[in-house]
Amino acid sequence: MQPTKTLVLAAAIASLAISGAAADWPEKPVTIIVPWSAGGSTDQVTRVIAGELTEALGQEFVVVNQPGASGSIGTKSALDADKDGYTWAAGAAQDLGSYGVLGMLETAIEDWNLFLDVANVSVVGVNADLPYEDMSQLIDAMKASPGQITVATAGISSAGHNAIEQIKNATGIEYKHVTYDGGNPAVIATVSGETQVTTQLAAEQAEMIRGGKIRPLAVLSDTALELDGFGTIPPITNWLADYKAVPNYFGIWTPKGVPDAVIAKMTEAWNSSIANSEKLKSYAAGRGAQFTPFAGEEAQARVMPAIQAFSWLMFDAGKAATSPDELGIPRP
Amino acid sequence: MFEGLQLFGAGLLGFLTFSSLFNVAWATLLGILVGMMPGLTATLGIALMTTLTFKMAPEDAILILICMYVGAIYGGSRSAILLNIPGTPASAATTLDGFPLARAGKAGKAMAIATSGSFMGSIIGMLLLATIAPVLANFALEFGAFEFFWLAVFGIIISGHLTSLKDPLKGWIAGILGLLAAMVGQEGVHAYQRFTFGYFQLSGGLGLLPALIGAFGFAEILVVMTDSKYELVKSKVGSVIPSPREVFRYWRTIGRSGVIGTVMGIIPGVGEDMGAWASYAAARRASKERARFGTGSIEGLIAAETGNNAAVPGAIIPVLTLAVPGSAPAAVLLAAMFIHGVRPGPLIMIESPEFVFQVVAMIMLASVAILIFGLMLTRPLLLVLRVPRERLMPIIFVLCTIGAFSIASRVFDIWVMLFFGIIGYAMRRMDYPMAPLVLGLVLGSILDKSLRRGLVLTDGNLTEFFMRPISAVIWIASLVVILYSIGPFRRAFQRLVGGADVHAGDKGADGG
Amino acid sequence: MKADFVTSILVILIGLGAFVTSWRMPRYENLQVNPYTVPGIVPGILSLILLLLGIIMLVRSVIRGGWRIEVPGVASALFSATSGRLVVALVLTLGYAVVLVGRLPYWLATVVFMFLFVAAYEWPMHANRRSRVVSLVGAVLIAAIVAVAVTAVFQQVFLVRLP
Structure with a gap:
């Protein structure tokens, strides 16, 4: 009994000490781990966030890139770090929620305090020299020559692959999957004509769409996308009425167990500074992303559909290590 | 053209204020320091500055980032020459001739020459950026899976050959080992974890920079500390201003290296390091003093330094005109532009041509700054050579350790650094070069993905790999390098050409 | 060969x-x-x-x-003075990077390593006691300066969270 008591006491003192310190959080620079390389879409938006938080909370927010293994290495660092609010991770909630299913990391979305910033949608874009003018022509062409039309994505488990797989499930088309190191290289391959179609994020295609090198056929959403400097991209539901759109939310997060005072302070900063950040708003508009400054329960509810869709997609493809059911992710 | 000149003038004038010039000065100087330190690289420096300049006006922030970029790529040559430790991967080729020059007591001269090479390289790249950027950018789009595959092969073959002229076989073994080491970790197509043996930290692969710091830095420390009579020749301070005549003597090499470096910079994913290697290889092929390459050739040093700095404006070309980064640091620069609301891309020449010429002016200012600082810093840097090795080496080791760690704040990277250091030491003792191993780590993932992607695109048909024009040029060049290093083929080739100078110049490369 | x-x-x-x-x-x-x-x-x-x-x-x-x-050749290579120096260098560097860093505060680990390294290599170079003391005092000074400078630069300027 005695050792247990001592332990409990020690833990109590420790948590007191932490919460005492937490009241003054942040007292020293805060690290946000971006588990992807510098310059990518997660990195970009996180640096905007870091800048805004630095101003709002009066302490430096430092972005550290820890790329590798689809973001699981950097995420694990944040998971293993002291739960004191000084280490955060950034990324796409869909990835965070599916590491467990893919057997890459033992964690679930409920283990994290989520602070979302933007949501990215996928766009079906074709090389501008190709004759397809709308989505139905492309679907017809894919049906006419199954497995011949090349689709560039950032790899298995990427947003682009997720998107084309869902179109495949809805229409029964066959395509040739060509994978690249990231969203931008996939888009470039479509511009250069190495591949015919790309289904990567709007943010990654924005410049090429504006420049007339890629023709956007549809946005994988139930509402149209307004892209600054281009115009309107019609929603996929115009052609596939029962297509379930699942936006891919990006944000920063820290594991549960961090003192409540930290979360309260961050929530306050999120609702006041981030939600009103002009820089973030114009960044989102320019990259064809939705501005979604949500935190807490609302964030958890919003990210779930994408995690469900993706986890089950991977499970059905035989790529899951654990059934999503066992991890409490119901089939959508 | 005239309009461009006008825009350039306007851009340059806009920066001729006290605050801008002050920014140029500190950012370039900080860049040089970042480049010199093993472990701090251009990518890291720019990423850090992006966050710190977040609140500044876009032109000021991007000016600082570009100065940081140019300064860091240049700064890597300082430690390469003085200590045989490339400060960034881009300076690996610089060690080949820079360090032998330093050991021969000509460190001051080598640094001055390298500085002028870097300056000329940036300027050539800048001119190409200012004049034919859109044309060049489309060249980047010509590079598909097949071309990337051959480029990776070519990189390993020339670097293996050039770093081990007496016995290219060893260079190639080192290169293949590097490519295999790059296979460690989660691969990009099926997310399968190769060669990780169930060890989580390995799933992210072996980091390039920790490996570089280990293979060059730590290995060099071990070599120095185990040598009984390791004496650096005291450099005569002498003249640290390069004589214009000496630089001008190599104008062909400078021009060629500038163009090659810029082109390598443009190709996405292949950056400053290949710019240096390809320039160095071309310079050696064309040189009259070929035998001196690798033993302290001024021409080789100029080629490598011009090549890597020319790749900086080269890598910025597709950033501006396609929104595609040509190299890793350029990717961060592109991200910073997006963050600041600048929209590079196909429309930039129409929407905001003035920004393009502002960037040209920024590169110009940064180039001038590296020239001034470079020459000013030569004398103080020579003092490094006076520090006795018992005191210098532990300092370098402390920097290697913290450098490996600071890249991603990961203790595992320190172990990677130590591992490659010990491997590197053993390989050095057995006469294996380290540079191809490090280049193999850079190119491994390009090779892997582009080969598999190419096979998918053609359904396994290999003719595309050999028949596309750019592919053909690269694979034929690679084959020539290999055949040339095999005795009988070389002699046949020399008879065929019949050039006496070829024979005389290539004695150093005689394998055996 | x-x-x-x-x-x-x-x-x-x-x-x-x-x-x-x-x-x-x-x-x-x-x-x-x-x-x-x-x-x-x-x-x-x-x-x-x-x-x-x-x-x-x-x-x-x-x-x-x-x-x-030939066995004698291998043996003499293994027990040469070079191997001895290699072992000393490895013990010092690995001792620092693997053992000290992460266990001691970073600056303290660096002071200890710098001092031991300089002392270990300079000790045999000095014949008399006086010059040894001078060398050791120098080693302490260098160790302190390097540790403070590196810690300050990486922590304050580059915002790295030291191990």
């Missing part, structure tokens, strides 16, 4: 090991994936090339008589 003989065998072993590992990588036959994308292709090819290069080198060194390894 003896070195070539030994390293060529090592290279061949690495090539073989890598090839076997690549061969055993999954091919996802049941998942309808494109057979050209399986993970083992490129490492397999690379390990075969490595194997080939290793064999060429082995043949070359055997032709030149590198396989004749």
